[in-house]
Amino acid sequence: MNKQNIIDRFIKYVTIDTESDPNNPAFPSTEKQWDLAKILEQELIAIGMEDVELDKNCYLMATLPSNIDYEVPTIGFVAHIDTSPDYTGANVKPQIHENYDGEDIVLNKEQNIILSPSYFEDLLLYKGQTLITTDGTTLLGADDKAGVTEIVSAMEYLIQNPEIKHGKIRICFTPDEEVGKGAHKFDVDKFGAQWAYTMDGSQIGELEYENFNAAGAVITINGKIVHPGYAKGKMVNSMTIASQFINALPAKEVPEHTTGYEGFFHLHSIEGKVEQTILRYIIRDHDMDLFQKRKETMKSIVKKINEEIGSNAIQVEIKDQYFNMREKVEPVMYIVDIAEEVMKDLGITPLIKPIRGGTDGSQLSFKGLPCPNIFAGGHNFHGRYEYVPVESIMKASEVIVGIAEKITEKFK
Numbered sequence: 286m287n288k289q290n291i292i293d294r295f296i297k298y299v300t301i302d303t304e305s306d307p308n309n310p311a312f313p314s315t316e317k318q319w320d321l322a323k324i325l326e327q328e329l330i331a332i333g334m335e336d337v338e339l340d341k342n343c344y345l346m347a348t349l350p351s352n353i354d355y356e357v358p359t360i361g362f363v364a365h366i367d368t369s370p371d372y373t374g375a376n377v378k379p380q381i382h383e384n385y386d387g388e389d390i391v392l393n394k395e396q397n398i399i400l401s402p403s404y405f406e407d408l409l410l411y412k413g414q415t416l417i418t419t420d421g422t423t424l425l426g427a428d429d430k431a432g433v434t435e436i437v438s439a440m441e442y443l444i445q446n447p448e449i450k451h452g453k454i455r456i457c458f459t460p461d462e463e464v465g466k467g468a469h470k471f472d473v474d475k476f477g478a479q480w481a482y483t484m485d486g487s488q489i490g491e492l493e494y495e496n497f498n499a500a501g502a503v504i505t506i507n508g509k510i511v512h513p514g515y516a517k518g519k520m521v522n523s524m525t526i527a528s529q530f531i532n533a534l535p536a537k538e539v540p541e542h543t544t545g546y547e548g549f550f551h552l553h554s555i556e557g558k559v560e561q562t563i564l565r566y567i568i569r570d571h572d573m574d575l576f577q578k579r580k581e582t583m584k585s586i587v588k589k590i591n592e593e594i595g596s597n598a599i600q601v602e603i604k605d606q607y608f609n610m611r612e613k614v615e616p617v618m619y620i621v622d623i624a625e626e627v628m629k630d631l632g633i634t635p636l637i638k639p640i641r642g643g644t645d646g647s648q649l650s651f652k653g654l655p656c657p658n659i660f661a662g663g664h665n666f667h668g669r670y671e672y673v674p675v676e677s678i679m680k681a682s683e684v685i686v687g688i689a690e691k692i693t694e695k696f697k
């Protein structure tokens with residue numbers, strides 16, 4: 286893997302703005318995602334990929350044909366081209382810091398924005414390496430352009446080194462992952478892989494096949510406004526009932542008090558007046574039974590409050606969002622084992638842990654394409670402190686090459 290080649294490629298991708306938009310129902314949610322998709326389409330053709338096809342929904346697929354004379358499973362690699370709408374991705378000016386010395390990095394002198402290992406301790410893992418950071422005014426977009434870089438570079442490497450044996454490999458770059466729609470129009474049949482890996486994790490070594498079960502809940506409370514001076518026995522203050530509901534949920538089962546496999550209720554917005562209050566929650570749990578219980582807990586609190594106040598003032602609507610891919614991956618656990626073995630072969634310590642979130646891979650797994658997630662190398666996603674060590678991008682590319690090679694041994 287050529288380091289400069291990787292740096293150049295990554296910088297080319299991150300300087301193209303591909304921010305997605307959660308409020309636009311169009312697909313893709315922003316036109317500018319086509320800019321990178323079209324460049325990648327040309328690049329894939331140029332490096333010698335086959336069946337390069339950018340479809341009408343902005344999904345770019347391509348094939349690296351097998352170079353062996355026996356059948357092995359077709360596998361896939363997936364990354365997303367959009368960046369998070371949480372922070373601007375326009376005019377990204379990547380800064381390269383060679384031979385990182387373990388000290389504070391001044392991202393922006395005028396605005397005094399500093400990336401410091403005293404706050405972001407993970408930086409110290411990368412002493413002596415080449416870090417790419419922002420200039421403090423945008424996100425970087427290593428999520429997930431590091432993943433895109435890794436897949437393109439690994440394919441190029443396999444094409445340029447035909448002595449490395451591999452089966453048929455399919456790759457796909459998707460739009461709109463950051464707005465939860467990256468898997469929605471993914472044509473799993475056309476992709477035609479037996480399983481795939483998203484290159485969309487963070488720290489080097491990460492390997493994930495468990496994610497949250499997820500639902501969204503909207504609690505609507507209807508009150509009655511009456512002149513406060515003449516309100517006795519008449520006014521119903523929806524905000525007071527809302528606080529009753531909030532306090533009835535377990536106080537410690539919230540994001541700021543939970544980690545690992547612990548689930549939570551997260552109140553993420555309140556809109557309230559006397560007449561009406563709307564609470565918006567997300568519900569998360571890795572365990573399906575506990576997940577279902579959380580939904581029941583909300584419903585029973587609502588029922589109890591309505592009984593107490595003798596009306597139907599409070600209503601709850603819960604919608605499932607995505608499910609833990611574990612149940613789809615466990616029956617084919619060897620696909621995780623292969624990735625783990627390859628990491629160990631390369632001297633990378635695998636970090637297998639549950640994702641406290643979702644991935645495109647979970648939706649793809651439920652669409653019939655089991656899809657664990659592999660590190661892409663970046664840290665501090667979705668903000669100005671995002672950074673990525675070039676060495677981690679190189680290692681992730683080597684993992685892709687290693688998996689391709691390992692399949693030919695495992696299925697001989």
Ligand SMILES: [Zn+2]
Pocket residue numbers: 365428429462485
């Ligand atoms: Zn991502």
